Amino acid sequence: MSLPLGCAGSIEPAQPRQTASNGKRSLPPITEARLQECVETYHHQLSSIYQEVHYRVKVDGEGRIVDVETSEALVDGQDFAACVRVVLREMAVPNWVFALRKEYTHASTKAQTSAARGAIGDVTVMGVEVVLEELLAVVGGTTVLFAVVIVLAEGGVANAVEAIEETTANRRRCDDKRTACLDTYRASRPGPTYGSSRCEACHNLCIALEGEWPSHVTLGGRQLSCK
Amino acid sequence: MNEPTEFDDEDAFPDSVTRDFAMAMEAAWLKTKDSAFTEMVHEYKAVENAFIPNVVDNDFAALEMRKRVAESIFKSAVTYHQPWDICLAYWNDVVHLGITQIEAKCTMTWYYAECCRMNGKAELGLRILDPLIDELRSLQSEPDVGEVNASFYRQQLAVIGKLRAKLHPQQR
Numbered sequence: 001m002s003l004p005l006g007c008a009g010s011i012e013p014a015q016p017r018q019t020a021s022n023g024k025r026s027l028p029p030i031t032e033a034r035l036q037e038c039v040e041t042y043h044h045q046l047s048s049i050y051q052e053v054h055y056r057v058k059v060d061g062e063g064r065i066v067d068v069e070t071s072e073a074l075v076d077g078q079d080f081a082a083c084v085r086v087v088l089r090e091m092a093v094p095n096w097v098f099a100l101r102k103e104y105t106h107a108s109t110k111a112q113t114s115a116a117r118g119a120i121g122d123v124t125v126m127g128v129e130v131v132l133e134e135l136l137a138v139v140g141g142t143t144v145l146f147a148v149v150i151v152l153a154e155g156g157v158a159n160a161v162e163a164i165e166e167t168t169a170n171r172r173r174c175d176d177k178r179t180a181c182l183d184t185y186r187a188s189r190p191g192p193t194y195g196s197s198r199c200e201a202c203h204n205l206c207i208a209l210e211g212e213w214p215s216h217v218t219l220g221g222r223q224l225s226c227k
Numbered sequence: 228m229n230e231p232t233e234f235d236d237e238d239a240f241p242d243s244v245t246r247d248f249a250m251a252m253e254a255a256w257l258k259t260k261d262s263a264f265t266e267m268v269h270e271y272k273a274v275e276n277a278f279i280p281n282v283v284d285n286d287f288a289a290l291e292m293r294k295r296v297a298e299s300i301f302k303s304a305v306t307y308h309q310p311w312d313i314c315l316a317y318w319n320d321v322v323h324l325g326i327t328q329i330e331a332k333c334t335m336t337w338y339y340a341e342c343c344r345m346n347g348k349a350e351l352g353l354r355i356l357d358p359l360i361d362e363l364r365s366l367q368s369e370p371d372v373g374e375v376n377a378s379f380y381r382q383q384l385a386v387i388g389k390l391r392a393k394l395h396p397q398q399r
Contacts, residue, residue: 070312078316082265085310168308193295194245195248196252197250197252205334219328223378
């Protein structure tokens with residue numbers, strides 16, 4: 001496959017755009033149904049009867065969704081926006097994305113230099129964009145048009161994925177220790193701030209200590225024990 | 228300097244409502260720790276809605292309870308790696324309600340910077356960590372700092388410094 005490449009060294013090189021020959025590829029049916037549900041549940045929050053919402057779903061080298069971006073202000077209704085993001089975040093990445101990645105990686109190693117890496121937000125990527133078929137959701141008098149682009153990202157995203165994995169592992173370790181803490185007398189002891197509990201405060205610090213349960217937390221010159 | 232080893236374990240909650248609130252927050256965590264983020268938000272908000280009416284005559288308690296709920300939701304948004312703008316929206320809630328104590332400031336700032344790291348936004352993370360590092364160094368050098376606080380500042384400088392080092396390679 002031959003892909004158009006951006007001008008090397010430009011600030012925002014053109015991203016190759018991939019569409020199917022008979023038009024655009026669609027969102028997975030379950031995702032479409034869930035987006036429709038978001039509109040059904042929250043359409044009353046939308047200020048106009050017609051909305052266009054644009055999202056970029058970033059997929060890493062292993063097919064995991066690492067970010068869901070929108071550039072707008074166009075989305076109004078906080079719950080509606082959250083619903084859409086959760087749905088897109090949980091979308092099962094279609095298998096054809098992996099095929100595209102393979103093709104593109106092959107092409108890029110032949111032709112694209114590191115200078116052609118582009119930037120999306122603050123994440124450095126070298127990728128291909130796949131514009132999906134727009135989804136029109138109509139509920140009552142409200143119409144929402146979802147425009148979704150899948151971004152096959154590499155480069156800086158790897159650091160973000162690493163961070164997610166690391167934090168999740170640390171959190172799980174600390175969760176076990178917090179659960180154990182709740183079986184001790186400390187469960188009924190206060191934490192450093194009003195209305196906080198000791199085990200929670202120790203858990204907060206545990207995650208920052210990369211999964212190590214602290215001996216104590218501190219408040220105003222006093223130490224409160226965690227173990 | 229030796230690390231302090233004496234812990235104050237005689238602390239008690241100021242009153243039964245505060246204690247019950249803290250216990251309810253722990254119960255909400257325990258119930259939802261393996262659930263979806265939206266479930267967590269729902270449970271924490273349910274605790275807020277149940278307890279705020281009990282402190283209608285106490286503005287301080289009501290505000291502090293709202294802060295604890297916002298902080299717990301924000302922390303969940305980070306540790307259950309929600310998308311950037313959700314994380315940012317809950318961080319804004321925390322900031323809007325106010326972070327007054329240095330201990331809470333260190334904790335919440337660390338989680339915000341961690342959210343930046345998980346979303347590839349290293350520069351935003353560094354932008355918030357660096358002033359906090361300066362503040363901690365300044366507090367540490369105060370003549371009447373005391374042993375316990377000095378130990379806390381050292382610990383936080385180490386923890387925040389480590390996160391800062393992880394953010395650096397992400398910078399473009």
